[in-house]
Amino acid sequence: MPRLLIADDHPLFRAALTQAAVAAAPDCQVLEASDLESALALLESDPDIDLVLLDLHMPGNHGLAGLAAVRAQFPQVAVAVCSGHDDPRVVRRVLDHGAAGFVPKRTDMAQIRHAIAAMLDCETWLPDDLHRAMADTASNPADSDLAARLASLTPQQFRVLNLIAEGLLNKQIADRLDVQERTVKAHVSAIFEKLGVRNRTQASLLLRELALSEPGALDGDPARD
Template identity: 70%
Template sequence: MPTLLIADDHPLFRAALRGAAADAVADLQVREADSLDSVLAALEAEPGIDLVLLDLHMPGNHGLAGLAAIRAQHPGVAVVVVSANDDPRVVRRALDHGAAGYLPKSTGLDELREAIRTVMGCEQWLPAVLRGAVSSARSSPRDAALAAGLASLSPQQFRVLVLVAEGLLNKQIADRLGIQERTVKAHLTAIFERLGVRNRTQAGVVLRELELTDPARLLED
């Protein structure tokens, strides 16, 4: 049976997505997560998950970093980004970083069902209202290079990169991942080469380039 993971920190929105998904795909198993850590834990625990509906802004995820993490660590899982941000440039970036689709939170139930069916059928999906604008939005050369570099990292290398961005030292990273310090150094050498950076500081900046402003926060300010 196909399995869907709904990743959003708002219970009511998860419930709406769950209902739409149940109507869209027969015999669908649905799992839920409310943070990026719980998403990654669920994917580790249940490798058979087929699709993740990923909120761009929830605990542990502030932009495209969560998408990059899932694509690096679980490349066989399709990811549809869910966000209140419908800027075509943001949608273009999400697609460049491996999203199988993009779902604005203003999307109606009929389109929600269509999106889930389409991506479950191994096709890319965008809402009709955004398709023209997204097609016209150009990928930035920097973002294309960044997406390619991140996609070239192994799952363990991506974990090392995340911990480097958090400011951990090699010994701390080794302890956290249960590997030897010389293995961490080897991973860093590969990470620097593939991302085209020279040091830890520049490597950490790479992940921060994936951060995006949450439109909901702008409304609150």
């Protein structure tokens, strides 16, 4: 029995995706989250989730940060991005960071049903127009390198990295994760080595590279759906 998590802050879109999922796999069980924190908590408590449909821009998730978090902490789970931000350069970054597919929010319900069924069968899915666009959109070596470095972190190291980026000190991170401070120090050293950085500032800047810009202005401000 497949298990699907829909992580999106728009109730009507969650309802539409749930309807499409049940039509694609009538025996599937659907869970919902309206922010990244809730989505990660559900993944932590339910190891049998097969597929996550993840909104690029919802509370707690901006750009590719949520995708990177799920891929690092729950590598066994397939993640597909659902977004209205479907510029081919964005889609290429999504795929380079390990997504199983990209479902534009403009996609009709028949296609969404097909997409969910395909991804539950472990296939990568894109709509036809983005398939064609991907042929002319090369991977960015810097993005591929960043994805590989982040993927080298253990789930707990990725959690520590996020807390470093929030500005927390080792003792505060230890309290947050309920571990010893020396454990955090060991994680920080391993994170610096794996990411090829020398300090907390450089490590935090790497996470900022996961940000996206406004649709139609990819060199501008952070994007919103």
